[in-house]
């Protein structure tokens with residue numbers, strides 16, 4: 215998942231059809247023409263706290279905004295970031311302990327935000343695939359726990375401040391963010407970039423189709439209409455739940471949703487023959503291993519993975535061309551780990567580069583959770599071929 219402060223600066227331009235509550239702090243009254251003389255030395259500082267409750271970790275983003283003029287939009291001055299692992303969904307059976315991780319992160323917010331600002335600083339949590347994958351009652355227990363902790367905190371708790379974000383909003387917001395950051399977001403924009411987000415539990419693809427055919431041939435719920443700059447954009451967007459890096463890996467092993475986790479060892483030719491480990495995800499622990507008396511390698515692994523994604527992935531014809539996509543989250547992590555791009559500058563890769571590395575065995579990273587980089591990461595481009 216990827217939520218970015220720049221959306222805040224653009225919020226007046228964006229009116230997404232889907233339910234996107236405005237969680238901004240109370241707005242400064244906009245001066246009308248006749249109220250002409252502006253206050254001298256007007257300057258207002260305010261903060262916002264955003265929790266990103268992902269399937270592999272919970273992150274707090276504390277934003278500081280400065281508004282120098284009552285008729286101008288506030289400008290982001292600073293962002294403070296902190297993350298903990300595992301994510302909330304790992305506490306599916308012990309919501310109180312899950313809540314404790316939020317309480318700890320709120321301590322960071324108390325240290326960062328001046329005391330007199332606490333009461334007007336909104337605090338919001340958006341959960342993604344980890345909670346979407348849990349049985350409803352377990353997800354609800356975790357959200358209720360978080361809500362209680364927010365209510366006990368000295369911060370401003372808006373309505374619906376603790377929710378699961380749906381996959382469409384996750385994909386659309388990432389698209390808006392990346393296009394804003396890359397300067398493609400303006401009225402009548404034609405040249406936009408697509409996004410590919412590979413989380414732990416889900417993966418999102420979003421782009422603005424250039425061909426009418428793409429919109430007409432896509433499944434109906436893959437098209438999201440958003441209003442910006444007085445026009446409607448029809449975006450192609452989909453979130454594949456259960457196909458994030460970690461969830462899909464467990465599905466490949468036949469472990470996702472399986473019983474007998476206490477004794478079953480899930481084997482895969484995607485893992486080195488002698489490999490054996492316990493992996494935890496979503497509050498469950500899975501015993502996994504390679505196939506000691508069998509084979510490991512690209513071809514067999516490819517067949518295993520194909521069985522999982524076959525019939526699931528919708529492939530719009532249009533992206534086969536020369537479309538530019540910005541890929542981030544685990545796409546970025548894996549591209550850095552396998553030496554395809556530079557960790558601080560990002561870089562441009564083609565899908566075939568990943569394939570080449572996989573054949574060399576270099577992306578056969580067997581750690582379930584890689585080190586998470588801090589703050590915003592430079593996106594890795596993927597030019598699709």
Ligand SMILES: Nc1ncnc2c1ncn2[C@@H]1O[C@H](COP(=O)(O)OP(=O)(O)O)[C@@H](O)[C@H]1O
Pocket residue numbers: 215216217266267268269270271273301342343344412413414415416417458542543544545547586587589590591
């Ligand atoms: N602020 C951020 N900027 C860039 N990548 C991020 C950020 N926060 C999390 N990530 C990346 O998201 C991936 C984990 O996704 P996660 O949110 O746990 O899964 P999901 O979206 O499926 O719930 C990791 O690759 C992590 O580095």
